[in-house]
Amino acid sequence: MKIVSLIASFLRGVVETSLGAFYFLLHGKPRLVIILSHTRSGSSLLANLICSHPKVIGFGEAWIDYRTPVSILRLIGRTRLTTGSYKPSINIYLDKCLHKQITDSLRPFRICHPHFLFLTREPHATTKSIVAMCKTFDENKGQETDYANTYLAGRLMDLKRISLLVPPDSAxxxxxxxxxxxxxxxxxxxxxxxxxxxxxxxxxxxxxxVGVRRVGDFSDNIRSGQIVSSNATPSPSESLATDLTIQAYRDTLAHLRQRFTSISTDKPLNQ
Structure with a gap:
């Protein structure tokens, strides 16, 4: 079964890359919108809002490891196949990266025109939401809070590191x-x-x-088709976020606001 799975994965990759190459030859360099964030950040909401634009195509987290330019072709092909949209008039592709799809180089993006959106969410509500997600899917049983803080603090530091690779006018x-x-x-x-x-x-x-595990949000709010205000942020005394997570958030937020243009209108966390 493992061999069959490997063969199927290889063939799927060939199809995705070939289809991506076709659209690349048809349009030239595509435009990419890459949401860089962490789990339970509102990235599915943002992706749905942007992908509803008639000139943008995407479906959520494509799980493409951006290692070589071929990765861009695979994103194009995977997006077309997953959405079932083959309109040649669309040439802006969206992906969101909440894990380690981008590591130490932006060289793969030289064959496209990318714009990176660094999306943050304050840590009190985020850790609470990650814990709820773990319980929903019965993951990290008994260690949900530890996992939430370890993942979030680590991912925030990853975002800060990745941001240093991105030119200020490209994000x-x-x-x-x-x-x-x-x-x-x-x-x-x-x-x-x-x-x-x-x-x-x-x-x-x-x-x-939406609702597909490891791809889109599973909550009811996302299915409404409109922005729904979430529950009030937990007070610091009720928060599951550790001091390390809160500090990682503060450091990363301050860095992102300094390095890039920020279109946020809210006040940064001060507690």
Whole structure:
């Protein structure tokens, strides 16, 4: 069975790459929107909002390891096959990277025009949400809080490191809080940043991968097709976030706001 799985994976890769090469030859360098963030950051909401634009195509986390330029072709092919959309008029592709798909080089992106969106969410609500996710899928049983803090602190430090690879004019920072609290202003600014001909809307089409494990959000709010304000942020006394996680968030947020243009309108965490 393992051999069959390997063969199937290889053939799928060939098909994705070939299809991606076709669209690459058809359009030339594609435009990419890459959401760089962490689990339970609101990345599925942001992806659905952007992918509802008529000139953008994507479905969530494609799980492409960006190691060589072929990775870009695979993203194009995988996105086309997963969404079932083959319209030649669409040439902006979206992916979100919440893990280690990008490591120590941006060389693969030389064959495209990428713009990176660094998305953050304050750690009190994030750790609570990660713990809830672990319990939903029965993962890290008995160690959900430890896992949430270890993952989040580590991922925040990864984002800070990756940001040093990205030219300041090729990335933008925004926060989940700004997207929820001031959607019209935030989406208007995002429309300008991504140079879209028509505005992004706070209503969106729900991608078919919503709820699919390891690809899209599983919560009910994401299925509504519109921005829904989440529950109030836990107070520091009720928070599951450790001091290390909170400090990692503060350091990364300050760094991102300094290095890139930030279109967030919320106030940074001060507790």
């Amino acid at each position: 933008t920072h925004l926060s989940y809080e700004s997207l929820i609290q001031n959607p019209d202003t935030t989406l208007a600014r995002l429309t300008e940043v991504l140079q879209l001909a028509s505005p992004l809307s706070s209503s969106y089409h729900v991608t078919k991968t």
